[in-house]
Amino acid sequence: MAAFSLTINNKKHNVDVDPKMPLLWVIRDVLGLTGTKYGCGIAQCGACTVHVADAAVRSCMYPVENVGTQKVTTIEGLSEKGDHPLQLAWEEVDVPQCGYCQSGQIMAAAALLKSNPSPSENDVHNAMTNICRCATYNRIKKAINQAAGNKITIPNP
Amino acid sequence: MQEQANLNRRNFIRISALTGGGLVLGFNYFLTSCSTSQDGGQVIELNAFVKIDTKGRVTIMSPNPEVGQGVKTSLPMLVAEELDVDWKEIKIEQAGLDTVNYKRQVAGGSGSVRESWESFRKVGATARQMLISAAAAAWGVPAAECATENGHVVYKGKKKTYGELVEQAAKLPVPENVAVKPATAFRIIGQRTRNVDNHAIVTGQYKYGIDTKREGMLYATIIRPPAFGMTLESLDDAEAKRSPGVQQVLRFDNKIAVLGRSTWEVMQAAKKVKPQWKEDGTLESTADYTEKLHGILAKKPEDKPRRQDGNIGQAFAKAAKVIELAFDAPFLAHNTMEPMNFFAHVTADGAELYGPIQTPERARGRIAELLKLPEEKISVMMTRMGGGFGRRLMTDFVEEAAMVSRLAGNVPVNVIWSREDDMTGGFYRPMCSYRYKAALNGNNELVAWHHHSAGVSGGGASPDSFPAGAVPNFQVDAHTYKSPVTTAPWRGPTHNYIAFSEQSFLDEIARQAGKDPVALRLELLEQARANPVGKVNYEPDRFAAVIKKAAEIGGWGKSKGENIFQGFAAHFSFASYVAQVAEVEKQADGKLKLKKIYCVVDCGTVVNPSGAETQVEGSIIDGIGHAMYAELTLTNGRPDQSNFHNYRMIRMREAPAVEIHFIQSSVAPTGLGEPCLPPAGAALANAVFAASGVRLLDQPFIKSGLFA
Numbered sequence: 045m046a047a048f049s050l051t052i053n054n055k056k057h058n059v060d061v062d063p064k065m066p067l068l069w070v071i072r073d074v075l076g077l078t079g080t081k082y083g084c085g086i087a088q089c090g091a092c093t094v095h096v097a098d099a100a101v102r103s104c105m106y107p108v109e110n111v112g113t114q115k116v117t118t119i120e121g122l123s124e125k126g127d128h129p130l131q132l133a134w135e136e137v138d139v140p141q142c143g144y145c146q147s148g149q150i151m152a153a154a155a156l157l158k159s160n161p162s163p164s165e166n167d168v169h170n171a172m173t174n175i176c177r178c179a180t181y182n183r184i185k186k187a188i189n190q191a192a193g194n195k196i197t198i199p200n201p
Numbered sequence: 202m203q204e205q206a207n208l209n210r211r212n213f214i215r216i217s218a219l220t221g222g223g224l225v226l227g228f229n230y231f232l233t234s235c236s237t238s239q240d241g242g243q244v245i246e247l248n249a250f251v252k253i254d255t256k257g258r259v260t261i262m263s264p265n266p267e268v269g270q271g272v273k274t275s276l277p278m279l280v281a282e283e284l285d286v287d288w289k290e291i292k293i294e295q296a297g298l299d300t301v302n303y304k305r306q307v308a309g310g311s312g313s314v315r316e317s318w319e320s321f322r323k324v325g326a327t328a329r330q331m332l333i334s335a336a337a338a339a340w341g342v343p344a345a346e347c348a349t350e351n352g353h354v355v356y357k358g359k360k361k362t363y364g365e366l367v368e369q370a371a372k373l374p375v376p377e378n379v380a381v382k383p384a385t386a387f388r389i390i391g392q393r394t395r396n397v398d399n400h401a402i403v404t405g406q407y408k409y410g411i412d413t414k415r416e417g418m419l420y421a422t423i424i425r426p427p428a429f430g431m432t433l434e435s436l437d438d439a440e441a442k443r444s445p446g447v448q449q450v451l452r453f454d455n456k457i458a459v460l461g462r463s464t465w466e467v468m469q470a471a472k473k474v475k476p477q478w479k480e481d482g483t484l485e486s487t488a489d490y491t492e493k494l495h496g497i498l499a500k501k502p503e504d505k506p507r508r509q510d511g512n513i514g515q516a517f518a519k520a521a522k523v524i525e526l527a528f529d530a531p532f533l534a535h536n537t538m539e540p541m542n543f544f545a546h547v548t549a550d551g552a553e554l555y556g557p558i559q560t561p562e563r564a565r566g567r568i569a570e571l572l573k574l575p576e577e578k579i580s581v582m583m584t585r586m587g588g589g590f591g592r593r594l595m596t597d598f599v600e601e602a603a604m605v606s607r608l609a610g611n612v613p614v615n616v617i618w619s620r621e622d623d624m625t626g627g628f629y630r631p632m633c634s635y636r637y638k639a640a641l642n643g644n645n646e647l648v649a650w651h652h653h654s655a656g657v658s659g660g661g662a663s664p665d666s667f668p669a670g671a672v673p674n675f676q677v678d679a680h681t682y683k684s685p686v687t688t689a690p691w692r693g694p695t696h697n698y699i700a701f702s703e704q705s706f707l708d709e710i711a712r713q714a715g716k717d718p719v720a721l722r723l724e725l726l727e728q729a730r731a732n733p734v735g736k737v738n739y740e741p742d743r744f745a746a747v748i749k750k751a752a753e754i755g756g757w758g759k760s761k762g763e764n765i766f767q768g769f770a771a772h773f774s775f776a777s778y779v780a781q782v783a784e785v786e787k788q789a790d791g792k793l794k795l796k797k798i799y800c801v802v803d804c805g806t807v808v809n810p811s812g813a814e815t816q817v818e819g820s821i822i823d824g825i826g827h828a829m830y831a832e833l834t835l836t837n838g839r840p841d842q843s844n845f846h847n848y849r850m851i852r853m854r855e856a857p858a859v860e861i862h863f864i865q866s867s868v869a870p871t872g873l874g875e876p877c878l879p880p881a882g883a884a885l886a887n888a889v890f891a892a893s894g895v896r897l898l899d900q901p902f903i904k905s906g907l908f909a
Contacts, residue, residue, distance in 0.1 A: 045445065062445060062466070065463075065465050065466075066465060068465075069463055069464055069465035072412075072464070073414075073420070073462075073463040073464055073465070074463065076414065077405070078405070078408060078409075078411075078412035078414075079404070079405015079406065080405070081409075081411070081538075081539070081587075082411065082464070082540070082617075083538050083539075083540075083620065084620040084844055084845050085468075085619060085620055085621075085844070086620070086844050086845070086846060088844065088845035088846055089538065089845050089850075091538060118405065119403075119404065119405030120404070120405045120406075122404075126400060126403065126404035131403040131404060134399070134403045135395060135399045135400060135403055136395075138393075138395045138396055138399065138811045138812075138815065139399075139403075140269075140396050140398070140399055140402045140403070141269035141270070141271070141396075141815060141816075141819055142268060142269030142537075142538065142539070142585070142586060142587050142588045142589075143269070143396075143398060143399075143402035143407065143585065143587070144409060144537075144538040144539045144587025144588060145538045145587075146402055146403060147402070147403070147405045150403060168853070169853055169854040172852075172853045173852050173853070173854075174852075174853075175538065175845060175850045175852060176538070177536055177537060177538050177588050177590070177823065177850065178269050178538075178588060178819045178823070179818070179819040179820075179821075179822035179823045179826065179851065179856065180815065180818075180819055181822060181851075181852070181853040181856040182818055182822070182856060182858070182859060183815060183818070184853065185853065
């Protein structure tokens with residue numbers, strides 16, 4: 045066990061946990077922020093995506109000891125009022141079916157648009173490798189396109 | 202018709218008992234008490250589906266489990282339509298299991314909207330009629346001359362909100378046989394309506410079952426036998442018990458539960474438990490099953506045919522041409538994105554169960570039996586499920602949670618499965634093999650069809666599937682090989698694979714008969730219409746209509762460039778008609794890539810076009826993904842795949858574009874969560890044949906090496 049001072053969603057949290065505990069479980073079980081989901085535990089599905097210093101990170105394999113002083117953002121902190129352009133687009137396009145993977149999808153998309161506000165379709169495919177068993181992929185793409193101001197070239201409807 | 206809502210008087214009108222109040226409203230109600238809304242209004246249950254507070258706020262209860270199929274949106278739309286309220290102003294609440302007031306609280310068989318279409322509208326219409334009667338009485342005017350507008354009753358310049366009327370309305374007798382609106386008057390049904398939980402989902406606020414945390418609750422993980430055919434002999438849990446955060450290690454059945462203060466800590470500790478497993482029967486592998494199934498199919502069918510029209514033996518003897526193909530289907534895991542989990546708090550005389558379950562009533566029954574508790578002492582609340590696909594029709598994970606809670610000393614627990622537990626824990630789509638044989642006469646007409654299938658721990662036949670009814674000599678034989686592998690329904694049960702094999706075989710028949718695949722299907726449907734053979738479980742005209750429309754929107758038979766190839770498939774299931782055209786592109790290196798699926802659906806009335814489209818698009822891509830990439834294999838009883846690194850799921854890059862057309866219809870709605878999945882793999886396989894001349898006979902297709 046070791047003490048860590050984490051900055052999550054611009055708020056300081058002091059936790060005393062195993063340094064190897066993945067950030068996902070610190071966020072979920074210790075701090076009770078359950079918007080970040082567990083899906084696979086091996087960084088394959090992306091349901092646990094958060095931002096560490098603005099980069100998309102699959103928190104299920106990211107030990108808490110690696111966070112250091114970097115700022116962590118979870119879905120709960122993506123916007124103050126739930127009105128990030130991607131969140132609005134997700135609602136407008138009516139993306140969620142079961143909805144479980146969507147917070148991870150949104151966090152992955154938000155990191156993409158932050159570093160690349162006008163991504164090509166290929167850029168979107170490279171960044172958006174999260175799994176959705178409901179297969180809402182085409183609506184996710186549409187929502188990202190909408191949030192990016194319809195700048196993405198999508199060859200097919 | 203089975204009524205979803207129990208409309209008997211005693212239950213229909215209730216004043217709800219949430220917190221104190223004790224408002225007595227009259228003599229003819231099943232009175233309990235009432236609750237108070239945030240702004241001080243009294244909340245009154247007009248019936249089990251409709252609560253209105255005296256300030257006018259309307260809440261509609263959604264009794265069916267929400268698994269991503271959209272019923273928490275579409276079913277309340279039915280009530281709201283008839284109640285005549287402003288959709289934007291109302292609140293939707295999930296109801297828990299309540300078998301007194303609700304019927305069929307199940308998510309399965311694409312049945313929620315089908316089974317609720319009449320009764321939910323009637324519930325809304327009946328409540329509206331009571332509000333009208335209350336207003337008419339207050340104004341001393343005939344009820345028949347009053348109307349409603351968005352949460353108000355109106356009469357010649359007079360207007361009262363539902364909130365002002367609800368107390369009086371709740372005292373009135375429940376009217377019988379209230380008429381519902383004609384389709385032409387719909388204002389909510391047929392409108393694009395967003396999923397009511399969208400905001401909570403996109404902001405991370407929605408609490409799924411796995412997110413449940415209560416005072417004093419322990420997280421638990423369970424170690425189960427690593428192979429089908431193994432049981433637990435002994436265990437050494439000394440090291441696990443010393444692991445940080447661990448509170449208890451329990452043994453029950455052939456399982457070991459580790460309980461503690463965080464999910465990760467109990468998962469880590471579980472790795473330190475040293476169980477001794479022993480073989481309890483034969484440990485079988487996929488290769489053994491293939492051999493068994495092929496062995497069964499090599500012999501003459503032993504059991505009574507599942508369907509028999511004419512005489513296939515004579516027809517094959519006289520045939521001008523006999524066509525045969527054999528197909529194999531692997532086991533598939535459900536892989537819901539939210540792994541199995543359940544919260545249970547068993548007490549001395551009851552139990553609280555809370556979590557993601559498609560069959561809450563069955564779960565309650567199982568727990569009552571298991572813990573020897575009366576059903577009325579067990580509460581079940583359903584959370585929005587992070588996917589089900591049939592896995593959550595099972596109740597094993599609820600039973601485990603209840604057992605662990607009891608054995609731990611009636612402690613509240615949330616039992617959480619790791620992805621590995623979830624994928625290797627059984628309840629797979631059965632592995633199946635199929636042999637098809639067809640006969641053509643001298644005019645290249647299909648005169649005989651034989652389906653012979655065998656499945657592991659489950660069957661593969663859908664005896665009345667098209668072209669049943671259109672072929673004079675038609676026989677279906679099906680066998681099951683019993684194994685220790687547990688199987689379960691998987692999205693579009695049976696249909697999910699049979700549509701692939703049947704529609705691929707029809708494509709091959711068309712080729713060998715020298716006919717266009719669309720023309721062959723229409724010819725057979727004409728046969729089923731004009732000269733039906735035996736039972737016909739589909740309407741040939743509706744089936745033909747989706748096929749013609751799909752050919753039209755897909756540009757079937759028209760050149761789309763020399764590198765574009767198309768395949769066709771059509772399938773009827775869950776009372777809905779689906780036809781699809783798949784388009785693949787042959788790249789410069791000769792490899793194939795699926796570009797697009799055109800899909801035409803006749804599912805009767807479309808309640809929510811936005812929800813319906815996403816079900817269609819999602820189920821097609823889901824179907825393509827599994828046909829292309831997925832299989833679960835076993836070696837000596839152990840699943841070879843354990844997580845998404847070795848069980849491939851479709852991702853965004855591989856998802857085809859999907860163009861959807863719904864047949865305009867005013868008939869009652871039919872299933873939609875499943876029926877578009879089954880034909881997708883066949884449409885793709887038939888396009889692959891058109892592009893390459895290779896007939897894909899087993900899944901996953903990726904193994905063929907044909908794809909980019």
